[in-house]
Amino acid sequence: MNMLELTAISKQYPGGVQAVDQFSLTLKEGELGVLVGPSGCGKTTTLRMIAGLETPDEGTIRIRGQAVDGQRPQDRDVAMMFQSSALFPWLSVAENLAFGLAKKNLDRRAHRSQIEAIARQLQLEDLLERKARTLSGGQRQRVALGRALLKEAAVLLMDEPLSSLDRQLRLQLQDEILRLCRQRGQTALLVTHDQSEALNLADRLVVMNQGRIEQNDIPQRIVTQPATLFAAQFIGERPINLWTVRIAAPQSFFQPSRIVWPAGADTVVIGVRPQQLRARMIGPASQPEAEAALRGEAVIEQFHWIGAQCFGSGSLGGRLVEFSLPEGANSQIGDRVILSAAASALHFFDPETGRRLSHAAISFSQ
Ligand code: ATP
Helix, strand or coil: EEEEEEEEEECCCCCCEEEEEEEEEEEEEECCEEEEEECCCCCCHHHHHCCCCCCCCCCCCCCCCCCCCCHHHHHEEEECCCCCCCCCCEEEEEHHHHCCCCCCCCCHHHHHHHHHHHHHHCCCHHHHEEHHCCCCCCHHHHHHHHHHHHHHEEEECCCCCCCCHHHHHHHHHHHHHHHHHHHHEEEEEEEECCHHHHHHCCCCCEEEECCCEEEEECCCHHHHHHCCHHHHHHCCCCCCEEEEEEECCCCCCCCCCCCCCCHHHHHHHEEEHHHCCEECCCCCCCCCCCCEEEEEEEEEEEEECCCEEEEEEEEECCEEEEEEEECCCCCCCCCCCEEEEEEEEEEEECCCEEEECCHHCCCCCC
């Protein structure tokens, strides 16, 4: 069942800012959707229109299959959680949680058991009688999450719910959001500008730019087949390497015999993620991979660590590129390395529109 359906919704604010432009999205029951994009791209406005806090100029919003246009926020089947959710500071955690309860007609014992159950799941059991004003930021966000989940709404809307927390807490709460939404079959739409949070949480990921959708897909496909240059640049722990290439005269490190060029183009932008641009130390045994579509040499100028993985950067054909270094390599700044990438690691984009050029055409040329 589709719990949330947005069809071509648009919103222009007074003053002419087109905050959201022809935005469509469907979330099935139990799906966790994530809107990701730079500041000002229209994420919050989209959420506010679903909640009924803003009115779209065009388009339709359906919740559980019913159009909600014109309905007041309190009449829509949604629950909300924000970056700094307002709790009642003088009330206890249990009392704050009770505000979320969906079935107000249950007796007190039933209420209490629901509150205790969610408190257990969120590790708040020992804090139930504490006043909200005495809680830490992470504990407060847990209470806000519990309160929103207790509402048992068709759709849970979360606007940057973790952005005020430190990294450790953020990761912990990401896991809790995922686990609890899964357990309860809760459909949810979360907004973040943090691409790694988006990748961790999303069943369905929507990359937004200037009010429009750049790509709406499962996270894995957004990483492996970015639909636009913008999506390719926005998603990824390290910046994707990009070259503008004239097909008639490509840079010498491209191996034209290993590349099937997209039909009909004379200039393309080629992207290669640092993870797929592999460096090997130059030594007696260092033969470049015969099938590589990109092959060149660089000098390591800098190291960049992402967790346990080490990337290097250096100049290739006169521009700075990032590449992955083999695990355990004892490389030093100044070392020469051989860089290579397979044809399948190359992403092609139209330089005018920024759109991906036919992936099917990219394969090993024999
Ligand atoms: P952030 O990540 O910074 O919260 P966002 O992606 O959520 O940004 P929105 O808050 O939806 O973006 O804003 C989209 C655009 O609409 C921005 O240019 C913003 O300045 C503008 N905007 C938002 N609210 C209003 C308003 N009430 N009046 C006029 N313009 C607004």
